[in-house]
Amino acid sequence: MNRVVITGMGIYSTIGKNIEEVNxxxxxxxxxxxxxxxxKELGFRSGLTGILERPNLKGELKRRQRVGMAEEGEYAYVxxxxxxxxxxxxxxxxxxxxxGILYGNDSSARSVVDSYDLLKEKxxxxxxxxxxxxxxMNSTITMSLSTIFRLxxxxxxxxxxxxxxxxxxxxxFYFIRSGLQDVIIxxxxxxxxxxxxxxxxxxxxxxxxxxxxxxxxRPFDRDRDGLVPSGGAATLILESYESAVKxxxxxxxxxxxxxxxxxxxxxxxxxxxxxxxxxxxxxLDAKLKAGDIDYINAHATxxxxxxxxxxxxISKIFGEKTPFVSSTKAMTGHEMWMGGASEVIYxxxxxxxxFVAPNINFDNPDEYSxxxxxxxxxxKNHNIDIFLSNSFGFGGTNSSLIVKKIK
Amino acid sequence: xxxxxxxxxxxxxLIDEFELEENQLIPSASLKETLEIDSLDYVDLVVIIEKxxxxxxxxxxxxxxxxxxxxxxxxxxxxxxx
Numbered sequence: 181m182n183r184v185v186i187t188g189m190g191i192y193s194t195i196g197k198n199i200e201e202v203n204x205x206x207x208x209x210x211x212x213x214x215x216x217x218x219x220k221e222l223g224f225r226s227g228l229t230g231i232l233e234r235p236n237l238k239g240e241l242k243r244r245q246r247v248g249m250a251e252e253g254e255y256a257y258v259x260x261x262x263x264x265x266x267x268x269x270x271x272x273x274x275x276x277x278x279x280g281i282l283y284g285n286d287s288s289a290r291s292v293v294d295s296y297d298l299l300k301e302k303x304x305x306x307x308x309x310x311x312x313x314x315x316x317m318n319s320t321i322t323m324s325l326s327t328i329f330r331l332x333x334x335x336x337x338x339x340x341x342x343x344x345x346x347x348x349x350x351x352x353f354y355f356i357r358s359g360l361q362d363v364i365i366x367x368x369x370x371x372x373x374x375x376x377x378x379x380x381x382x383x384x385x386x387x388x389x390x391x392x393x394x395x396x397x398r399p400f401d402r403d404r405d406g407l408v409p410s411g412g413a414a415t416l417i418l419e420s421y422e423s424a425v426k427x428x429x430x431x432x433x434x435x436x437x438x439x440x441x442x443x444x445x446x447x448x449x450x451x452x453x454x455x456x457x458x459x460x461x462x463x464l465d466a467k468l469k470a471g472d473i474d475y476i477n478a479h480a481t482x483x484x485x486x487x488x489x490x491x492x493x494i495s496k497i498f499g500e501k502t503p504f505v506s507s508t509k510a511m512t513g514h515e516m517w518m519g520g521a522s523e524v525i526y527x528x529x530x531x532x533x534x535f536v537a538p539n540i541n542f543d544n545p546d547e548y549s550x551x552x553x554x555x556x557x558x559x560k561n562h563n564i565d566i567f568l569s570n571s572f573g574f575g576g577t578n579s580s581l582i583v584k585k586i587k
Numbered sequence: 588x589x590x591x592x593x594x595x596x597x598x599x600x601l602i603d604e605f606e607l608e609e610n611q612l613i614p615s616a617s618l619k620e621t622l623e624i625d626s627l628d629y630v631d632l633v634v635i636i637e638k639x640x641x642x643x644x645x646x647x648x649x650x651x652x653x654x655x656x657x658x659x660x661x662x663x664x665x666x667x668x669x
Contacts, residue, residue: 244625244628306633306634306643307633310627
C-alpha cells in the first residue's frame with residue numbers, strides 16, 4: 181500500500197483569499213462573518229452569512245472556460261491554482277501524468293434559479309445560454325477544473341452534504357493508497373449566494389444574533405443559537421509519497437487514517453454513535469490510540485444538538501483527557517460542502533506553525549463541552565504532530581481524517 | 588438598420604462577448620478554425636443576437652455558416668426580414 185501525502189494547498193475563503201492570509205486570520209482569531217440585508221428583504225429568518233467576493237477571472241481564463249463555471253467553481257479554480265503551484269505541478273506535469281480530481285460539492289443552485297427566472301420572462305429555452313446547464317450541476321467544479329487543467333485521471337464529484345470535502349480527501353487517500361492513482365486534486369467548494377440558502381434558512385438552524393455578526397458563530401458555547409452559512413473553496417493535492425519524493429515536491433503532511441460511517445437515523449438530527457464510529461475507524465486505520473492525537477478540529481457548527489452530540493462522541497473516544505479541540509467554524513461560519521477540506525488545511529497550517537487556532541466566541545461551556553479541552557484563545561507554541569478532523573452531514577454521513585506531520 | 592451598422596454591431600459583440608480582437612475580424616476568417624466559435628457558442632450567439640437585434644435565430648443555422656462574411660450576410664438577411 182502506498183503512503184499518501186499532501187504536496188499542495190490552496191484556499192479562497194471568508195478569512196483569507198490565499199494560504200498566507202488564512203494562516204494569519206487563524207492565528208489572530210479573525211471572523212469572516214457579516215450581515216446581508218437582501219436576505220431579510222427576501223424573508224430570511226437570518227441575514228447572517230460569510231462574506232466573500234467573487235474573483236474576477238476575465239483575462240485569466242478563456243470565455244468558454246468561464247461560461248460554465250458556477251460561483252463555487254470560481255473559488256475552486258483560484259484555490260486549485262494556488263495548490264498546484266505549491267505542489268510544483270506545472271503544465272508539463274499535467275500533460276504527461278494522469279492527474280485525477282475528486283472534489284466535494286453538493287449544490288449549485290444559483291444557475292437553476294437564474295435560468296428559471298429568465299425562462300419565465302423569455303418563454304424560450306434557446307435564450308438561456310450555453311453555460312447554465314454546466315453551472316447547475318453538482319459536478320460543476322470537477323467539470324470545469326478537469327477541462328481547464330486537462331486532467332486525465334479519476335474525475336468525479338463527492339456529494340455528501342457537509343462532509344463532502346472531507347470524504348473527497350478520504351476517497352483520494354484510498355485511491356492513492358491502493359495504487360490506482362499517483363496524484364489527485366481533492367477539496368471542497370461551497371456557493372455562498374442567498375439564492376441557494378433560503379430553504380436551509382427555513383429550517384431555523386441559522387443563528388439570529390444579527391446585532392453581533394462576528395459573535396454569532398459560537399460552537400460549543402452554552403449560548404449558541406445556530407450556524408452561520410458560509411462558503412468558498414479549498415484544494416489539497418494528494419500524492420503518493422513515492423511520487424512526491426521522486427520529483428522533489430514539498431511534503432506538507434501525511435494522511436494516515438480515514439474513518440467513515442452512516443448514522444442510519446434521522447435526516448437532519450445527528451447522533452452520538454455514528455460520529456463515534458467514524459472516529460474509531462479513523463484511529464484504527466491509522467493504527468493510533470486516542471492519546472496520540474494532539475489536536476481535534478471539530479465539526480461543531482454551533483447548532484444546539486449537533487455540538488452536544490459531537491462533544492459526547494469525542495468524550496466517548498478520548499475519555500476525560502482530550503487533546504486541544506477547536507471548531508474553526510467560529511471564525512469561518514459553516515463552509516458546508518467545502519468545510520471538510522478547508523478544515524484539513526486550517527489544521528495543517530496550525531501543525532506547520534505550532535499553534536492552535538481559537539474557537540472564538542466560546543465564553544461559557546455547556547455540560548458536555550465542559551469535558552473537552554477547548555482552545556478559546558490562540559494556543560501559541562503548541563506542537564501538533566497528529567491531528568484529527570471531523571465532518572458530519574445531513575443524512576447522517578460522517579467522515580474523520582487523521583493527518584500526521586512528516587519528520 | 589444599414590448594413591454597415593449591422594456589421595459594426597456584430598463586431599462589437601464579438602469583441603465584447605466573445606473576447607475576440609478587432610484585427611481577427613477579417614470577413615474571410617473562418618468562424619470555427621480562426622475565431623474558434625464552436626457549436627456551444629452558437630447557443631450564446633442566439634442569445635446575443637436576440638439581445639442586440641431583437642429577433643430570434645436558430646442555433647442550427649450556424650452550422651452552414653463558414654466565414655465571418657457568411658455570418659454578416661446571414662444577420663443582414665434576417666435583419667431585413669424582421
